[in-house]
Amino acid sequence: MFEFQNIRFLNVLHVPTLTIHEGDITCIVGESGAGKSTLAKLLNKMNSPTEGTITYKGQDLKKMDAVTLRRDVVMLSQTPLIVEGTIRDNLQLGLHYAEKTEATEEEMMRVLQEMKLTQSLEDDVATLSGGEKQRIALARVALMNPSVLILDEPTSALDDHTEEDVMRQFLRNAKQAGQTIIIITHSKTLAEEVSDRIITVKAGEIVD
Amino acid sequence: MKSLIDIEFWRLVSAYVFVLFVLLIFQWRGISRKMQLTVATLRMTIQLVIAGYVLAYIFDNPNAWLVVGIVLAMEVFAIYNIYKRVPYAMPKALKRVIASSMFAGSIVALLYFNFVVLNVSPWFDPRYVIPIAGMMVGNAMTGVTLGIQSLLDNMSNNRDKVEAALMLGATPKQAVKRYVDRAFDSAVLPTINNMVGMGIVFLPGMMTGQILAGLSPVTAIQYQLAIMLGILGGVAMSVILFTQLAYKTFFEDAQLKPRLKEKK
Numbered sequence A: 001m002f003e004f005q006n007i008r009f010l011n012v013l014h015v016p017t018l019t020i021h022e023g024d025i026t027c028i029v030g031e032s033g034a035g036k037s038t039l040a041k042l043l044n045k046m047n048s049p050t051e052g053t054i055t056y057k058g059q060d061l062k063k064m065d066a067v068t069l070r071r072d073v074v075m076l077s078q079t080p081l082i083v084e085g086t087i088r089d090n091l092q093l094g095l096h097y098a099e100k101t102e103a104t105e106e107e108m109m110r111v112l113q114e115m116k117l118t119q120s121l122e123d124d125v126a127t128l129s130g131g132e133k134q135r136i137a138l139a140r141v142a143l144m145n146p147s148v149l150i151l152d153e154p155t156s157a158l159d160d161h162t163e164e165d166v167m168r169q170f171l172r173n174a175k176q177a178g179q180t181i182i183i184i185t186h187s188k189t190l191a192e193e194v195s196d197r198i199i200t201v202k203a204g205e206i207v208d
Numbered sequence B: 001m002k003s004l005i006d007i008e009f010w011r012l013v014s015a016y017v018f019v020l021f022v023l024l025i026f027q028w029r030g031i032s033r034k035m036q037l038t039v040a041t042l043r044m045t046i047q048l049v050i051a052g053y054v055l056a057y058i059f060d061n062p063n064a065w066l067v068v069g070i071v072l073a074m075e076v077f078a079i080y081n082i083y084k085r086v087p088y089a090m091p092k093a094l095k096r097v098i099a100s101s102m103f104a105g106s107i108v109a110l111l112y113f114n115f116v117v118l119n120v121s122p123w124f125d126p127r128y129v130i131p132i133a134g135m136m137v138g139n140a141m142t143g144v145t146l147g148i149q150s151l152l153d154n155m156s157n158n159r160d161k162v163e164a165a166l167m168l169g170a171t172p173k174q175a176v177k178r179y180v181d182r183a184f185d186s187a188v189l190p191t192i193n194n195m196v197g198m199g200i201v202f203l204p205g206m207m208t209g210q211i212l213a214g215l216s217p218v219t220a221i222q223y224q225l226a227i228m229l230g231i232l233g234g235v236a237m238s239v240i241l242f243t244q245l246a247y248k249t250f251f252e253d254a255q256l257k258p259r260l261k262e263k264k
Helices: A036-043 A066-072 A087-097 A105-114 A130-144 A161-176 A188-194 B009-029 B034-060 B064-085 B092-117 B126-157 B159-167 B172-197 B205-212 B217-250
Strands: A002-009 A013-020 A025-029 A051-056 A073-076 A148-152 A180-185 A197-202
Touching: A002 A036, A013 A036, A025 A036, A025 A188, A036 A051, A036 A073, A036 A148, A036 A180, A036 A197, A066 A073, A073 A130, A073 B159, A087 A105, A087 A130, A087 B172, A105 A130, A105 A161, A130 A161, A161 A180, A161 A188, A180 A188, B009 B034, B034 B064, B034 B126, B064 B092, B064 B126, B092 B126, B092 B217, B126 B159, B126 B172, B126 B217, B159 B172, B172 B217, B205 B217
Parallel strands: A025 A180, A025 A197, A073 A148, A148 A180
Antiparallel strands: A002 A013, A002 A051
């Protein structure tokens, strides 16, 4: 699905070759500052390589429109994007950005249930905990149903084990739906548990 | 209608005595703005005396090129003043956006006001064009300064949110919409608040001046209404242009450019 050829990003990252396969859960692990997020952001053109070529479904990323690409390769940031308003507003936000049809009441209720959120759609997001906000952000991308989903440290804001279980369930559903998942994490345990493949980044290079 | 009271020299001096009295209060209460107040009073006096003589000369010798030159000088000074007041080192593209939106917004409003509303004849009559240009350019300058400060602060403080929106597939315009709207509000709200309080909370400076000069309050109101609408139009046009163009300078190929550095 993604092919890297002789990629360099400034002096931060060097990836001679890398293939990410369709339908896989790929974990990118490594210490803080190793270059994990930099690598992931090359996949959705948040960063552009200073050297080399990346292809997505056979197309050179350089020739692809960044916004169109990001509507197919969605990335969830480490700090969930929560805007002022209701849970409904926040769930619809991704679809609104992607200029897709709004989710129905049933679809929104279903993703809330999957995320074990008991609040109503009209509740104010200001009342939610950090972990609940992270789950709203996950529910939002579940509604967007992109081909590729990149999750940046998805468990960092989750409050307890229940929420980690929600994350595991989310990943199982996404895999069943045929989505390609890329997870950036410093947790080797999570990586070993859920992934089809682990990429370890150390000082800007892939070490295995 | 009573004629205007001519302020005798010694009475004008007594106004300065009043300021001296304020300075004494500053000294007594230990307020640390004595120097600024003194410099501001002296500066204002020198600037206004020069402006008075220059304007008297221009009014007596009206010349189209001179009037156009003065309006352009006002624009240049206003644009330079915005650059100076913004606490970030701005890239050239953003400076160009500020200059062009300031210039376009205030000039279009000024031309519309002078040609359509007032129908000034000759078109360059300095008695009308210069003070009205001053008000329009000055207000547009304040509006754009407030707008740019709000936009730059929000772009700096909410960079991760803008990035998170882009990663969800938002266009740069969608990702910054909230901050562009806030910038517009910051720029235009002072003018709107000013309009709301006018005639009840205070009498505006231009109208007060005209009434003191012996004009009927009803005529003074006509001028004031027209100028306020002109100012609102000028500020809004400059700020709309600015906000719709400025956000684009923060992106390249839908990627956020590096954070702007604060001035030292």
